[in-house]
Amino acid sequence: MTDIGSDPILLADGLVKDFPGVRALNGATLRMSPGSVHALLGENGAGKSTLIKILTGLYQPDAGNLVVGGQPITLHSANDAAAAGIAVVHQERNLVPEFSVAENITLNRIPVRGVLVDRAEMRARARRCLDLLDLDLDLDAPVNRLSVAQAQLVEIARALSSENRVLLLDEPTSALTLQESDRLFELVRRLRDQGTAILLVSHKLEEVFAVCDTVTVLRDGVSVLEAAPLAEHSRDEVVTLMVGRSHQAASFEPHVVERDGPAALELDKVSTASGHRDISLDVRRGEIVGLYGLVGAGRTELAKALLGLDRVVSGEVRVHGQRARVRDVREALNRYRIGYVPENRKEEGLFLDQPLTMNIAVTVWNRIQRAFGYVPRARERKLVQEYTESLGIRASGPDQHAGLLSGGNQQKVSLAKWLAAKTEILIIDEPTVGIDVRAKSAFHQLIWQLAADGLAILLITSDLPEMVTLAERIVVMRDFQIAGSVPNDHDYERTSTAVIRLIHGSGSSNRKPYER
Amino acid sequence: MKALSSGRSEARTSLLRFFRSTEMTLLVVGAAGFAILVAGSHGSLLHGDAVRGILSYLTVPILIGLAQLVVLAVGQMNLSVGPLGGFLAVLIAALMADHGVPVLLAVVIALTLGTLIGAANGLLVVTTRINGFIVTLATMTILGGLQYRVVGTRTIDPGSGILKTFGTMSLLNVPVIFLIALAAAGLLAFFLRRVVTGRRLLASGGNPLAARLSGISNDRAIVVAHALSGLIIGVAAVLTVASAPGVNKSIGGDWLLPSFAAPIIGGAALTGGSVSVLGAVLAAFVIRLVDVARAQYSLDPSWVNFTVGAVVLGTVVITRIRETRQAKATRRRVDLGRTGITGDSSTAGSAS
Numbered sequence: 001m002t003d004i005g006s007d008p009i010l011l012a013d014g015l016v017k018d019f020p021g022v023r024a025l026n027g028a029t030l031r032m033s034p035g036s037v038h039a040l041l042g043e044n045g046a047g048k049s050t051l052i053k054i055l056t057g058l059y060q061p062d063a064g065n066l067v068v069g070g071q072p073i074t075l076h077s078a079n080d081a082a083a084a085g086i087a088v089v090h091q092e093r094n095l096v097p098e099f100s101v102a103e104n105i106t107l108n109r110i111p112v113r114g115v116l117v118d119r120a121e122m123r124a125r126a127r128r129c130l131d132l133l134d135l136d137l138d139l140d141a142p143v144n145r146l147s148v149a150q151a152q153l154v155e156i157a158r159a160l161s162s163e164n165r166v167l168l169l170d171e172p173t174s175a176l177t178l179q180e181s182d183r184l185f186e187l188v189r190r191l192r193d194q195g196t197a198i199l200l201v202s203h204k205l206e207e208v209f210a211v212c213d214t215v216t217v218l219r220d221g222v223s224v225l226e227a228a229p230l231a232e233h234s235r236d237e238v239v240t241l242m243v244g245r246s247h248q249a250a251s252f253e254p255h256v257v258e259r260d261g262p263a264a265l266e267l268d269k270v271s272t273a274s275g276h277r278d279i280s281l282d283v284r285r286g287e288i289v290g291l292y293g294l295v296g297a298g299r300t301e302l303a304k305a306l307l308g309l310d311r312v313v314s315g316e317v318r319v320h321g322q323r324a325r326v327r328d329v330r331e332a333l334n335r336y337r338i339g340y341v342p343e344n345r346k347e348e349g350l351f352l353d354q355p356l357t358m359n360i361a362v363t364v365w366n367r368i369q370r371a372f373g374y375v376p377r378a379r380e381r382k383l384v385q386e387y388t389e390s391l392g393i394r395a396s397g398p399d400q401h402a403g404l405l406s407g408g409n410q411q412k413v414s415l416a417k418w419l420a421a422k423t424e425i426l427i428i429d430e431p432t433v434g435i436d437v438r439a440k441s442a443f444h445q446l447i448w449q450l451a452a453d454g455l456a457i458l459l460i461t462s463d464l465p466e467m468v469t470l471a472e473r474i475v476v477m478r479d480f481q482i483a484g485s486v487p488n489d490h491d492y493e494r495t496s497t498a499v500i501r502l503i504h505g506s507g508s509s510n511r512k513p514y515e516r
Numbered sequence: 517m518k519a520l521s522s523g524r525s526e527a528r529t530s531l532l533r534f535f536r537s538t539e540m541t542l543l544v545v546g547a548a549g550f551a552i553l554v555a556g557s558h559g560s561l562l563h564g565d566a567v568r569g570i571l572s573y574l575t576v577p578i579l580i581g582l583a584q585l586v587v588l589a590v591g592q593m594n595l596s597v598g599p600l601g602g603f604l605a606v607l608i609a610a611l612m613a614d615h616g617v618p619v620l621l622a623v624v625i626a627l628t629l630g631t632l633i634g635a636a637n638g639l640l641v642v643t644t645r646i647n648g649f650i651v652t653l654a655t656m657t658i659l660g661g662l663q664y665r666v667v668g669t670r671t672i673d674p675g676s677g678i679l680k681t682f683g684t685m686s687l688l689n690v691p692v693i694f695l696i697a698l699a700a701a702g703l704l705a706f707f708l709r710r711v712v713t714g715r716r717l718l719a720s721g722g723n724p725l726a727a728r729l730s731g732i733s734n735d736r737a738i739v740v741a742h743a744l745s746g747l748i749i750g751v752a753a754v755l756t757v758a759s760a761p762g763v764n765k766s767i768g769g770d771w772l773l774p775s776f777a778a779p780i781i782g783g784a785a786l787t788g789g790s791v792s793v794l795g796a797v798l799a800a801f802v803i804r805l806v807d808v809a810r811a812q813y814s815l816d817p818s819w820v821n822f823t824v825g826a827v828v829l830g831t832v833v834i835t836r837i838r839e840t841r842q843a844k845a846t847r848r849r850v851d852l853g854r855t856g857i858t859g860d861s862s863t864a865g866s867a868s
Binding site: 372 | 714728730
């Protein structure tokens with residue numbers, strides 16, 4: 001490490017953070033100087049969010065040091081971080097929807113007089129914060145009446161409400177228009193000139209290059225570029241650093257994709273009630289098509305629309321060439337043979353307190369029932385036996401509760417019910433989040449085998465190496481639209497660079513409703 | 517790769533699981549409690565009359581426990597069990613005594629009406645999206661009013677018809693009405709374990725999100741559960757009329773606590789998806805013993821409610837502690853299991 005410029009206001013050195021099966025940070029370093037805007041860049045899963053959560057006291061690092069203003073410090077909670085002068089605007093909304101603008105802005109330091117809330121002081125403080133942003137909002141309006149952009153600005157105003165030395169902005173412009181973004185960055189520059197150190201996490205390289213002075217690039221939990229002056233690097237250099245050459249995409253035997261006849265699943269200019277516009281894509285039998293995009297790009301929402309959980313307002317969905325109007329999941333499953341392995345297996349994929357028999361047979365009760373809806377126990381157990389064997393699920397028996405399995409085995413169970421139901425089109429959403437490396441590669445092999453067996457697979461993942469390993473084509477979504485499509489030649493560097501370029505394409509975001 | 521262990525060790529595991537289960541605890545507590553009471557009564561508790569009495573008064577607690585259990589299975593509550601049962605009971609009695617309606621017709625009317633009112637509870641919950649607690653709190657009050665409207669301040673004695681004979685019949689000192697309650701429990705257990713609709717109730721209660729993504733209608737599950745609850749309350753009302761000397765406005769007034777006590781002590785999770793019919797029946801028996809003890813030792817009646825309330829609270833606390841411990845143990849086991857997985861992931865992949 002070389003010392004450049006003034007003493008750092010914040011120094012994170014050699015941070016290590018382990019999660020079950022995954023090392024999110026592996027010696028990451030971050031050095032922020034007062035009076036400068038610092039960019040933190042990296043792919044999905046590079047460790048940016050984990051780093052931010054450590055800096056704000058939400059996670060404790062397993063190793064490494066944190067120094068703020070020359071003092072070594074340990075942050076046990078968000079309050080500790082606030083006390084140390086670190087403020088944050090998280091990517092997710094952290095507002096109380098029913099509370100007023102003024103209440104939300106002063107939420108972490110409510111002014112009191114005796115035991116009562118000092119409303120006059122509260123409004124005065126909130127007004128000062130809004131004035132900094134040149135915002136003219138009704139202080140008494142409940143936050144749930146605001147647009148997404150306004151709510152975002154309230155959140156930023158809140159981060160300004162205390163005397164902070166360090167301000168962390170995690171994707172602050174994802175819901176803002178260009179004008180609103182410009183106003184925000186004007187303020188960022190002003191704060192910088194007053195001596196605040198600002199960290200900007202953004203996927204939009206234009207704004208990074210327009211606003212930031214220095215940059216740190218994270219890859220696989222390590223800082224591959226550390227506190228470097230941004231002026232000395234081109235956009236292409238930065239993208240190359242983010243992608244890296246370290247990934248060796250696993251290769252599988254290529255399998256046959258059925259090119260003749262209609263696609264198994266075809267979307268023709270589909271627009272949905274939740275905001276997708278003119279989505280067109282197709283998946284053929286034996287093909288794995290990847291759907292890549294940032295969090296909030298509308299990928300999972302698109303999957304849910306295909307299951308009939310959201311309304312298709314225009315355009316056409318075709319299954320094996322026939323127009324499909326899916327009204328509910330039951331119809332998606334029984335009539336169109338579409339299955340969906342959800343991204344949160346524990347919340348949406350499994351019955352944790354129920355035996356494997358229920359978890360796997362739930363989609364086929366219709367088919368295996370006898371008179372009066374009687375489901376023979378032996379039939380359920382045989383089904384479990386079949387899939388625990390073919391998928392290699394390690395369980396003590398068919399009566400074991402799904403909650404007692406490891407992550408990799410849980411994911412296989414979550415998949416098994418769709419295989420049992422003989423689905424022909426499978427949408428797999430973030431299949432390997434929180435699964436350790438070995439189980440992950442076994443799962444990749446499994447997905448590949450399913451495609452080889454003739455399933456049409458739409459793979460949603462934020463894990464770019466996984467995408468390059470599995471998908472034949474990568475469709476990139478941005479702001480509920482298709483940004484483009486990249487053929488995968490299994491050369492990691494070339495393919496992922498093309499994908500990252502599409503993601504980072506310029507243009508302002510369209511507004512989305514606050515509650516979706 | 518051996519994914520499943522052999523049948524024998526599996527049988528041993530499930531036996532082991534039973535010995536550690538709530539049902540086993542209740543069985544031991546029930547048997548021990550009963551033995552102590554028998555010893556205290558110098559054996560008179562084993563006489564035919566006494567046994568008939570105990571079992572006869574166990575009928576309604578079992579049924580109302582089942583009525584609550586079936587809505588707990590989908591993560592709902594039914595506060596209207598008491599007034600619904602009371603209303604149906606006085607309705608049957610009034611139909612027969614005041615209007616000369618034949619027994620069978622009165623029974624059919626009660627069961628149908630019970631099911632319909634239960635279904636109405638469920639429909640109100642799913643159409644208004646108002647919490648089931650509030651909905652059934654409202655219908656509880658409405659049904660209480662209807663009950664008073666039908667019976668007023670009188671006590672109706674439906675006379676000495678077939679129903680009365682039926683209510684006092686017994687086989688080898690076991691009252692027939694008690695056998696009906698047991699049969700209802702058996703049917704409900706079978707329904708939840710082995711019939712598609714019942715399985716869907718448990719799936720929906722266990723994880724509504726996963727159930728929805730598996731093609732199950734959570735709304736339908738809620739309506740079916742409430743309707744079944746109403747049907748079981750209808751059975752409880754019929755058996756009450758059959759066995760009680762007369763019915764009045766107080767019938768059902770003291771059903772609320774026992775209806776929750778039996779399934780909860782029996783191991784049901786209030787969050788839904790996890791219920792035990794056997795546990796609920798055993799718990800009803802244990803609660804009944806508290807009443808027997810009160811009669812035997814002429815204790816103050818207030819002690820019964822105190823004890824039952826304390827047992828419910830104690831059970832909930834103990835269950836919570838056990839769950840926390842289990843979760844910890846699971847985390848340890850999964851961590852150990854992870855090393856196992858990495859050991860043969862190649863086999864796992866090629867097996868597919």
